[in-house]
Structures are given as C-alpha cells and as structure tokens.
Amino acid sequence: MTEKRGSAHWAALGWVAGVLALLLALPLLTAGRLPDRVATHWDAVSGRPDGSMPLWAAAVFPALIWAVVAAVVAAAHMWRGPATAWGGTVLLSMGVTLAGAQAAIVRANMDHARWRDADSVTPWVVGALVAGAAAGAAGALTARRRTPGAARPTDPPRMDVPPDRRVVWLASTSNPWLHALAAVAGAVALVALVLTACGATDPLWPLIVPFALVAVASAACASVQVLVTENGLRVAFGPLGWPARRWRPADIESAHAERRTPAQVGGWGYRLSGLGTTVMLRAGGCLVIRAKGRNFAVSVDDAERGAALLNRLSQQAANTP
Amino acid sequence: MLLTLDTADTRPLHEQVAGAIRRAIAEGECAAGDRLPPARELSRALGVNSNTVLRGLRSLRDEGLLEFRRGRGVTVAQGAARRSVLVDRVRDLVAEAARFGYAKADLIEMIRVVP
Numbered sequence: 001m002t003e004k005r006g007s008a009h010w011a012a013l014g015w016v017a018g019v020l021a022l023l024l025a026l027p028l029l030t031a032g033r034l035p036d037r038v039a040t041h042w043d044a045v046s047g048r049p050d051g052s053m054p055l056w057a058a059a060v061f062p063a064l065i066w067a068v069v070a071a072v073v074a075a076a077h078m079w080r081g082p083a084t085a086w087g088g089t090v091l092l093s094m095g096v097t098l099a100g101a102q103a104a105i106v107r108a109n110m111d112h113a114r115w116r117d118a119d120s121v122t123p124w125v126v127g128a129l130v131a132g133a134a135a136g137a138a139g140a141l142t143a144r145r146r147t148p149g150a151a152r153p154t155d156p157p158r159m160d161v162p163p164d165r166r167v168v169w170l171a172s173t174s175n176p177w178l179h180a181l182a183a184v185a186g187a188v189a190l191v192a193l194v195l196t197a198c199g200a201t202d203p204l205w206p207l208i209v210p211f212a213l214v215a216v217a218s219a220a221c222a223s224v225q226v227l228v229t230e231n232g233l234r235v236a237f238g239p240l241g242w243p244a245r246r247w248r249p250a251d252i253e254s255a256h257a258e259r260r261t262p263a264q265v266g267g268w269g270y271r272l273s274g275l276g277t278t279v280m281l282r283a284g285g286c287l288v289i290r291a292k293g294r295n296f297a298v299s300v301d302d303a304e305r306g307a308a309l310l311n312r313l314s315q316q317a318a319n320t321p
Numbered sequence: 322m323l324l325t326l327d328t329a330d331t332r333p334l335h336e337q338v339a340g341a342i343r344r345a346i347a348e349g350e351c352a353a354g355d356r357l358p359p360a361r362e363l364s365r366a367l368g369v370n371s372n373t374v375l376r377g378l379r380s381l382r383d384e385g386l387l388e389f390r391r392g393r394g395v396t397v398a399q400g401a402a403r404r405s406v407l408v409d410r411v412r413d414l415v416a417e418a419a420r421f422g423y424a425k426a427d428l429i430e431m432i433r434v435v436p
Contacts, residue, residue, distance in 0.1 A: 166326040168366040
C-alpha cells in the first residue's frame with residue numbers, strides 16, 4: 001500500500017516537473033523565431049491579439065500559475081492525507097490545459113516580427129480546454145475505478161429484525177449555506193430575467209443562464225432524504241425529492257458508517273473522488289455502501305443504524321433465492 | 322429515525338402509521354422539537370398512501386404528540402415522549418374495557434371516582 005502511494009507521489013512529482021519544464025522551454029527554445037514581445041491575450045470576438053508580454057514573462061507567467069496549483073495540491077495532501085484524490089484530477093487537467101495554451105501562444109507568435117501580427121489562437125485554446133477536461137475526466141474515472149475495497153471494516157454493523165416486523169430507516173440532511181446560495185443565485189437570475197423581459201436593458205443571458213444553473217444545482221445538493229426499506233436504499237436530492245438514486249438490497253455488498261470531511265472528497269455537493277461518490281452536505285458521519293464494485297457515501301446522521309439495517313436487508317436478499 | 326411496523330397487525334392502516342410514529346417518539350427516536358420527515362417520504366417508507374399518513378399524523382396531533390406549523394412542517398411536541406407512553410396505555414385500557422363490555426363513558430366515570 002505504502003509502496004503504491006509512493007509510486008503515485010513520484011508520478012505526480014514527475015508530471016509537475018515535466019509540465020513546468022515544458023512551459024518554460026517552449027517559448028525559450030523558440031526565442032529566435034519569436035518577436036521580442038509576444039502576444040499573450042486575444043480578443044474573443046475578432047480573434048486578434050490585444051495584449052502582450054515580454055518573452056521572459058510569457059515563459060515565467062504560466063509556469064508560476066502551474067507552480068501555485070501544484071503547491072496548493074501538495075499542501076492539501078500534506079494536511080488532509082492521501083484521501084484527497086481530486087488532486088490528481090486537478091494536476092492532470094490543469095497541466096494539459098496550461099501546456100496546450102502555451103503551445104498555442106508560441107505557435108501563434110512564431111515567425112512574426114511584431115506581436116500584433118500574431119495568428120488567432122481560438123481553435124488551439126478550445127482544443128487545449130477540451131483536452132484538459134478530457135484528461136481530468138480520465139483521471140477522475142481512474143481514481144474512481146481504484147476505489148479502495150479494503151477501506152470497509154471487516155465487521156460491518158448488523159441489526160436484528162424479528163420476522164413479524166417491518167423496519168424502515170429514514171434520515172435527512174440539509175445544508176443552510178447551499179440553500180442560501182441557491183436563493184441568492186436564483187434571485188439574481190430572476191431579477192436579470194425580469195429586466196430582460198421588460199426590455200430595460202440589453203438581454204442579460206450571460207448572467208441569467210449561469211446563475212439559474214447554479215441555483216438549480218445548489219438547491220438540488222442542499223438537502224438529501226435517505227430511506228432504507230425492504231426495497232433497498234433510496235437517496236433523494238433537493239426539496240422535490242428528485243432526482244433520486246436507488247440500490248436494491250441484492251446489489252449492496254456491504255454498508256458501514258464513516259467520518260468524512262469536505263476536504264477529503266473535494267468540497268460540498270455531489271463529489272467524485274478516490275473514495276468513490278460522496279454526497280457531502282456537512283463534515284461528520286456518512287453512510288457508506290459498496291454496491292456493484294463501487295463506493296457511494298452520503299453524509300447523514302445516525303448512519304450506523306442505517307448501515308446496520310442495510311446489511312441485514314442485503315444478507316436477507318442473499319439468503320432468499 | 323427507525324420506524325417499526327407489525328406485519329401481523331390488522332388495525333386500519335392510518336392507525337398503524339400513527340402507532341409506528343407514536344412508538345418511535347416513546348423510544349426516543351425523535352426528540353421534542355425535531356422535525357418529522359415529510360409525509361411524502363413517510364408514505365414511501367411505510368408503503369402507504371400519503372393521505373393515510375396525513376390521517377395518522379393528524380390523529381397524533383390531536384393526541385398532543387405532534388405540532389403542525391406552517392413553514393416548519395410537522396414537529397414533535399414538548400413532553401411528547403412521556404405523553405405517548407401514557408396515551409399508549411390509555412388505548413390499551415380502552416380496548417380492554419371494550420372487551421369487558423364497558424364503554425368509554427364508563428371508563429371516564431371510573432377514572433373520575435379514583436382518588
């Protein structure tokens with residue numbers, strides 16, 4: 001285990017150093033074919049360069065961003081331990097994006113005497129962003145696949161239910177900050193929508209759409225209802241109880257309760273990390289299940305008894321053919 | 322909270338729902354001031370219609386175990402745990418009296434003359 005973690009650390013270190021070298025080397029090695037000042041910013045609409053930096057700054061600036069990202073990820077790992085698996089995802093996607101952007105800048109400036117003559121970078125930057133997102137997604141998926149199976153306790157909690165009794169377990173969690181965020185974002189979107197509808201201003205779609213999305217997403221993640229019945233586990237999101245995820249008792253391999261913090265899983269809301277999927281609304285006890293080879297956790301009070309009942313139900317499902 | 326239902330119970334469903342919640346309160350599953358899960362969630366959990374759940378909740382409110390508050394949902398009343406134990410015993414008493422042919426009015430009269 002330690003050996004594996006060690007090799008992961010070395011891989012991360014190598015990746016950080018490699019990207020750093022690439023960011024610095026790309027402009028410096030091609031300095032002979034670049035103008036003294038290189039274009040580093042482009043107008044989004046016309047695609048013409050509208051900002052520049054001296055060559056050395058263009059080499060150092062992205063490297064500095066990269067160094068800060070790497071330092072933040074490293075610091076998070078030192079404080080919170082190896083459970084912060086989102087670090088790998090961040091390093092992968094940021095590294096690919098930064099390297100791609102740097103390559104785009106160098107290519108656009110190459111063989112031009114003045115920075116104002118530089119080519120457009122739009123397709124390259126879009127490509128770099130897509131590649132970065134893809135690399136991040138691949139990293140997250142790999143981390144999820146590697147979900148540690150050994151993390152579950154050897155002695156899962158179990159509950160005795162008399163044969164003539166039906167026992168169900170209900171619990172819910174809500175996060176007032178996410179509720180407030182949803183309310184504020186929703187209010188901003190609504191005001192912008194009303195202004196647009198009245199014709200008081202130019203259409204404010206760039207304001208309405210993202211704020212409305214934030215409002216809906218944070219409202220959906222602000223509260224969860226967890227239900228354990230003989231039909232299995234049901235985790236319902238948001239005030240409407242929709243969307244919801246379900247697991248049948250037969251699909252659940254084991255369940256236990258565990259303490260988790262937002263720092264471990266990469267924040268609040270619906271998180272994918274090295275620990276599997278976590279619905280994180282507050283630090284503290286979480287109901288963790290392992291089903292179909294994957295881990296799913298939801299932060300909820302009284303998780304021990306929920307887990308005990310789930311174990312009982314899945315055992316029952318395994319015994320009845 | 323953990324809710325327990327007796328599968329052999331033949332009482333009307335709304336009474337069974339009320340009974341399960343009454344027992345949960347008596348056993349300290351939910352403390353005074355706690356909010357009960359929404360009726361929709363309870364109906365899904367117990368596998369009964371949400372109108373049946375609401376009927377059960379209303380009868381618990383009439384017993385003084387629950388409080389319905391606008392915007393706060395349904396909460397457990399102060400002292401509900403002790404009260405629910407007492408209410409349970411009164412119900413048993415009424416049932417037993419009925420078996421011996423005594424009406425509620427007779428019971429009330431008996432209680433009145435108890436010093």
